[in-house]
Amino acid sequence: MQRISSAADIRSHEFRLNELHNRRLAAELKERQRVVRFNRPERDLERLRRQNKLFVRDRIEALLDPDTPFLELSTLAANKAYDGEVPGAAQVVGIGIVAGREVIVHADDASVKGGAWYPLSVKKIVRALDIAIENRLPVVHLCDCAGGFLPLQAEFFADRYYAGRIFRNQSILSKMGVPQVAIAMGHCTAGGAYVPALSDYNIIVEGTGAIFLGGPPVVKAATGETVSVEELGGAHMHTSVSGTSDYFASSEMHAIAIARDIVARFNRPTKSSMDRVSPEPPAYDASELYGIIPRDPRVQFDMREIIARLVDGSRFHEYQPRYGESLVCGFARLYGYQIGVIANNGVLFSDSALKGAHFIQLCDKHRTPLLFLQNITGFMVGREYERRGITKDGAKLIMAVSGASVPKFTVVCNGSYGAGTFAMAGRAFDPRFMFTWPQSQISAMGAEQAAGVLTHVKARQLTREGGRLSEQELAAIREPILEEYRERSSAYYATSEIWDDGILDPVDTRNALAIVLSASLNTPIEAPHYGVFRM
């Protein structure tokens, strides 16, 4: 396989300006993540100490094998919601190694609103369990949840993907033979009580752990019965009387030791067999990505420069390099695993869509996982393109993306707009994992275009009513639309709403992809089959 020869001039002024800009974005990301992970009001930390509880990060550290990677997912969930007062949506989720097994860790963060579930907390847990189902990953739940945040119950309780889905997903995992271990480290109340109850194994911590459908105040209100936490749902009662819990732990650390001992018994999964060679680092340094990603998101860049800094030896076997050039397709290796890469080098035309659909089927037939690198403003518009069938060719690409049985991974490197978002394996197309780079923008239309359309509509309405708008009035309408549009198409908004599995510092992308690629191979790859391609 030929090495990509980079055309980037790393000594140019342009490169240095980009580098400054992108390093600043990466530093801002790291800082936001640090705050979400560790900054808590002193009184909340003091309350944990008084209750003899560990901070969620310390619990996870004790659970994981030392010096192994932990890929935290959706760290910045809810960063734009609830006035920023629910860091990480009060949940920590990630893929880590426990007793040598790849597992999903799901932990309630009791330092945030007592670990109450907000709508986005529920979304984050459901997503974590979807990941466990899709990739057959065992789950360790560290439970410390006071129950749902009741004022917002209409937004997380009854619908298909709301709280019930957590318990449904847990049941499905058990049915699939993918084990779960839960530790009741705090009060597991109401819905939260089912998390340990539906886990194949659960452990309860003496003194702090409790499981009940209704806590003492609810019982008092409902029946007038006065009962203590310990009597109602404590460790002694559940391990010796009700059988709701399996193991009694005298401390949190004891509980974690038991959990690790349980995981150490799990069968090791047989990974999907796949051609693999020894891994090799890229020939170009990943830190050069900072200088390559243009600081102005409207400026086009060659995705081969990105591929050269992600894949083994920067080697890339490009497929159909002379056809449909706005979509770069080709084979590469990532940590020794063969992958098919589909990357945008401009707007999608009929030929690029046909090439993409063909390449996806090729990879699918040969069990080659697909990596989508998005920088897409959409499909080409115009009379000539419609006459040549741009819509039906786009439909072919969407059909291929949806139907592919091999694992798909998506990284939004810059822009993700319109139907291009769909055709490039956006969230709705079930890529196994999806990550975003800090500068990315995701929306149905570009901010300027959308503000233009919306202002135009407003102006027309007024004209019909006999009014007319001055330039200043038009600007007064346009600016707030533009502002809100920009805000809601940012990577931070996308990750806040859990449209992705997290924002990545570009230099960490290769490692993150290696972890999720390895995880994805726990699930056997189905034989390829597709719907009807409109020819």
Next chain:
Amino acid sequence: MKHFFEVDGVDYQFALSRCQRGYRLRLSNKVIAPVAFFQQGEGRGVLTIAGESEPVRFAIDGEVIHVHIRGRTRILHYRDPLRTLACANHEADHLLARAPMPGLVVATSVSPGQPVSAGTALMTIESMKLETTIRSPRDGVIDRIHFNEGESFERGAVLVTLVEEGR
């Protein structure tokens, strides 16, 4: 397929195949055997050629290999067949920079008569919310610039024509 190396301006083709004690090296019509190499740490080792062992020092920099053997340093250039064979026929089409998509010219960064090398930025175009840099497909001299700033063009239109150097 045989491997291609260039040493001191001369191209060599050779092939290696397994034999009992290492490899068999076929160089044109000659067969040298056995050939073997044992690495002894960073950039050092023992090379066996036709049964005779020699200490060697080497450094590999991409496709260039520096070898120090028998008191002499030689520089070997590996010729990747994918590239070497592809370069064999220069296409006339490469003297044209075409529009990858319909759009309009934002800025032109070269002028006729100017020599450019492959990859030099020729023009910035705008289309579908994106600014794209049009780069020179190969080394040459700018012959004609077909569109002025602000003018629009269709996909596939020739934007800049080059001529080969020295014409």
